[in-house]
Amino acid sequence: MSTSAGNGSPASLIAEARAGSPDALAALYLEHGAALFRLAYRVVGAREDAEDVVHDVFVGLPEALQRYEERGSLAGWLKRVTARVALMRLRSGKRRREVALDNTVGQAEPAATAERDGLQAAVDTLPDHLRSVLVLKEIEGYGHAEIAELLGISEGASRVRLTRALKRLRHKLESGR
Amino acid sequence: MNWKDELRKIPAPAPSKDLLERILASRAAGRRVILPEAKAATRRDRYMRYAVAIAAALAAVGWFSWETLKPTVVEDKLPPAWVIGGTPLFPSAAFGQERAPRISSPRYPLIAEIQPTRVHAGRWTYKGSTTADGVFTTTYGQPRTIVIAAGSFGGQAAWVVSSSMGMFDTVLVNRATLRPLRYVRPMLHSRLVQQYSHDSINELLHVSPPPQERERTLRGSAVLPDLGVSPMLVSWSPHSLEVLVQALPLGRSWRGSVYSANWVTMATRFPTFTTLDLRVTGTERVTVPAGTFDCWRLEAREADEKSVLWVSQDQGWLVMRRHTSSDGSGRFRTEWVNETRLVAVDTTPPAP
Incomplete structure (x- = not known):
């Protein structure tokens, strides 16, 4: 798909996307879509649901950019929006289907190591409220304050959930040896 | 194995090749999604919140001290009785001690997907009637016209929604999200903003106030109950279902809830927010003075x-509304049926 949006600068790209330009939207998708998909996938745990999340994020992006104040990186802002949409999907119970992470990843990454497979399987077994904290903290690198805000819980609750998630993971991995 | 490092290396698949095409097709078809806010919580924000909380606490202590020390009479604190007829809508003397009514939980998921481009400027005129016990029918009041006009507010495209009910109340509504931006309601001796x-x-x-009464201003604030992700209505205002239903992607088994904001200064009498739960229960062909519609x-x-x-399925217009109630006495059991019917539509955009 050709993208003839703007003069190439991020600011002009954002301005054109804000005005509803499909080319600018496509350019933003090509730049950020894959990373946002990975984040959504890790939160919702299923490929189709992750695609729905990314689809909704980009369909709503031109209007949402009206609220983007251009302080901080666009990539970080997009990730927070995506995380919120993915978490809303988890909460709403609107998920289309449950697919184990390892099945889908196996198709995409046949060379995944046995250790990673085991780790993935262990992550899969975590309930949503623990897995989302684990993904956001340990994989995406968010702080507890931000996770608390994203999930609508206290920082203390975020720490407790992470501890529980790690404890369950550790137990799962040790019992699997 | 350091499995925390391994966690970050867990691979994820790539999105489908046609995802971008699907996104662009959805946009081209007029589909819109309202995304949640994504402001980062910075350390500075948190310090600001603590500072604001401490300042508010100090101000409250200072105010409370002054209020308890200064000579005053209770009547001074009461809202004037002549504001909208002295109805019990205003905070009482024990405002701070009363428990505010709870906000009811939405019965269905909050409406997240709307088609805002389906909302059009124009005029929709409704006429109401009441039937008692299925026997006695009377029309009530003057016809009510909802006027939707294009405008802007704070650099955002807005709908200016007003009604012809004599109150001249106006709501400015964000065109993309259908959330209110500003509501102004002038009344005989007061003005709500x-x-x-x-x-x-x-x-x-x-x-x-009228002569010999003290002029005063009541202030109130309330935190919105959602994350800014859904449309919102304003109770007792023109920004009501007539506007919202135009943008809803209705279909069989569609359901969704929406918050409606009331007056904050009535918080002890009515919840500041109520939920409106909507559910499609079927289809029907309806004939009203404005025409026959498949609905x-x-x-x-x-x-x-x-x-x-x-x-109406084609245009999304609210064609008819029926509300059934009893007189509540438990003795006579009179059933009242109020019906509001669409009598005229003018889709010529009103002058700005």
Whole structure:
């Protein structure tokens, strides 16, 4: 798909996307879509649901950019929006289907190591409220304050959930040896 | 194995190749999604919050000390009785000690997907009638016309929604999200202004009293109950279901809830926010003075009140609304049926 949006600068790209330009939207998708998909996938745990999340994020992006104040990186802002949409999907119970992470990843990454497979399987077994904290903290690198805000819980609750998630993971991995 | 490092290396698949095409096709088809706010919580923000909380606490202590020390009479604190007829809508003397009514939880998921481009400027005129016990029918009041005009507010494209009910109240509504931006309601001796931000309402009720009464201003604020992700209505205003239903992607088994904001200064009498639960229950062909329409039939619930709405499938217009109630006496059991019918539509955009 050709993208003839703007003069190439991020600011002009954002301005054109804000005005509803499909080319600018496509350019933003090509730049950020894959990373946002990975984040959504890790939160919702299923490929189709992750695609729905990314689809909704980009369909709503031109209007949402009206609220983007251009302080901080666009990539970080997009990730927070995506995380919120993915978490809303988890909460709403609107998920289309449950697919184990390892099945889908196996198709995409046949060379995944046995250790990673085991780790993935262990992550899969975590309930949503623990897995989302684990993904956001340990994989995406968010702080507890931000996770608390994203999930609508206290920082203390975020720490407790992470501890529980790690404890369950550790137990799962040790019992699997 | 350091499995925390391994966690970050867990691979994820790539999105489908046609995802971008699907996104662009959805946009081209007019589909819109309202995304949640994504402001990062910075350390500075947190310190600011602590500072604001401490300042507010100090101010409250100072105010409380002054209020308890200064000579005053209770009547000074009471809202003027002549504001909208002295109805019990205003905070009492024990405002701070009364428990505010709870906000009811939405019965269905909050409406997240709308088609805002389906909302059009124009005029929709409705006429009401009441039937008692299925026997006695009378029309009531003057016809009510909802006027939707294009405008802008704070650099955002807005709908200017007003009605012809003599109150001249006007709501400015964000065109993309159908959330209110500003609500102004002039009354005989007072004026209400609600200013909406993404997460709160600031309300100001300015009272311009008759001679020999003291002029005063009541202020109130409330945090919005959602994350800024859904449309929102304004109770007792023109920004009501007539506008919202135009943008709903109705279909069989569609359901969704929406918050409606009331007056913050009535918080001890009514919840600041009520939920309106909508559900499609079927289809029906309806004939009203404005014509015959193939409609979606919806059930609308607000607290214990139930209404039935008929919304035209093609245009999304609210064609008819029926509300059934009893006189509540438990003795006579009179059943009142209020019906509001669409009598005229003018889709010529009103002058700005």
